[in-house]
Amino acid sequence: MKRRKELKKASPYIFISPWIIGFIVFTAGPLILSLIMSFYDWPVTSEATFTGLGNYVKMFTEDAQFWKSLKLTLKYAAIFVPLNLGIALFLAMLITQPVRGVKIYRTIFYIPAVISSVATAIIWGWILNGDYGVLNYLLSLIGIEGPNWLVDPAWALMAIVLTSAFGVGTMMLIFYTDIKNIPIDLYEAASLDGANSVKQFFSITLPIITPTILFNVITSIINAFQQLTLVMLLTGGGPLKSTYFYGMYTYDNAFKHHKLGYASANAWVMFVIILILTAFIFRSSSAWVFYEAEVKGQKTGKRRKNK
């Protein structure tokens, strides 16, 4: 009878043990190992030597490429995140309209997000080709001579932004479900008061979906900073290193230059940067994110905008 009680207590842990073991072996363990590795000079083919903070110091003071790649990735994130959000929101608004065949449009808009990044890179490699690509052909029809997207260092970054906007479907769907959940009487009340659809959008829709915007901003930023597959497959970091993102830089350090310790340090620096940015956004969120539940629960000014 005590046995039964013990088993009862232990059973939850037994249930989650596969996940815990998986987490430790595949996530937590390697995470800690990579932290340890970042304190070593760890070439692939010979012995690892302890260097303490040497890797980090070298990264910040001696390595010019570190700063270049970081700046480039920040630039990319700064362009990509607002653009992605804007497009996702716009498309989400489109598919909430009561238009005939809206379900088909929903599917069409979502399909690109399902395609694997390898296939996306190959497709866009063909579309963006300077001489035979479809994009330049379409541009030529309206009289614009398209640049050589993947060869011209001035345009390669925009090419990557364009291609990564392809995966906007997931965010669009999240926005869509959130917008659909807004009670319709809010809109009715507003139109009774004489608000047109633009005013309705900015005064009703946007404030209510701010929690979703917060979520999407954070996931977008994390994805933008970690962008690797597209860059590796579409431009390889070129031309002339104009798309040599931080992820590519870390990968090359690890597998091309065989500096595993240094690459681990790179990865941890990126982790810290993303952590700080995310924390910062969360902090600022109290100023612009509107939680319905909190308003209903409390009367005090926690939800009031900063005066």
Added chain:
Amino acid sequence: MKRKIGLLLVLTLTMVTVLSACGGSGGNSDSGGKTKVRFASWDNAEDLDSQQELVDKFNVSQDEIEVTLEAYGDDYDTKISAGMGSGDAPDVMYMWNYPSYYEALEPLDSYIENEGAEYKDNFYEALWAYNQIDEDIYGIPVGFTTHALFYNKDIFAEAGVTEPTDDWTWDDLQAAAKTISEKIEGVTGFSYQLQADPYDFEMYLWSNNTAYVDEAGNVADNLNSAESVEAFSVFQNIQKEGAAITTEGGGTDEFRSGKTAMYIYGAWSVSTLDGDGVNYGIVDIPAFADSGREAVSILSSSGLAMSKDSKNKEAAWEFIKYWTGEEMNKERIGYELSALKSVVESEGVMEDEKSAPFYSMLEQSTGYTPASFLVDDWGSLADDLELALERINNPTTLEDPQTVLDEVAGAH
């Protein structure tokens, strides 16, 4: 009672899931007493299929060793690095980047000596320099190719230009390329790779009596010497005249489809071009008019190396001997050039007009050591050289070679 059974079921299920996940790759246990040898290759598609057939042939021919072919494809370097890092590299592997990997490879001098002097002499001497670090040999040459100039006979005939010869200089090539580009719509005279491998590109410097570094490994005054600048400029000049395009790959695709009339490449495309039925010829790479010498070619040589951590070194050596032996060399004719003198003689490879130019380039190219073997930090120099080549040859930038090379030399 029910609860107990239910809990037991859950427990069993959990255990099974966990253990099956761990089960996966592991046991190197011998099946039936055969020694297992793992062999990694970087080939794809049809080449890989033919390699698998040859490996099967080996396994069938004897009872002691079983070889498994591991196809690493384009991720070859990543997978090999990962294997070496975890002490789990394959027993036998294709190798060409000795400076980066030699510390994890087994020196093979003692094995070679045991085979007797004839064994070593049968390989072309030039190849050993590409498979050793300092005095230790780390790989047995599998095959090699030099580079030569491919040209499309039909296009030359159509444009009314005389075909290239072994005595051509770069000026001749530029003139011919220009004429062809002007006369025939949609065809460019010459193509070369945009993101050229700096390792390969050094051959043009050698052809002009210079190199990336001197014997001591100094970059200054070698990389940015006047001769070197000339070598880098020659391609840019042809492009500026509108007589050359840069290609993403080696240039075979453009050549096969008749978009270009000439390109420089190794023997890898011979069977592809034959299969397509392209009417092409091969001659030596043009010389630099002022260099006073014939052109030199890099040796793209691949070797078979053994892992230092291999548990079955004797068996691995047996397989290496087989793969680099006469029989295998004969099988690979048409894709690579044979590294064995005996095979070249017996198969009359020198008489074949498609292979002879490569061997003549080989004769002109002995005695050169690539900078990757002379410089400690080849990785970072190669990176800068790659960027420099891009800056010079990218159609939208076309930077001045002297400025770019001075910059690179200054940084090293």
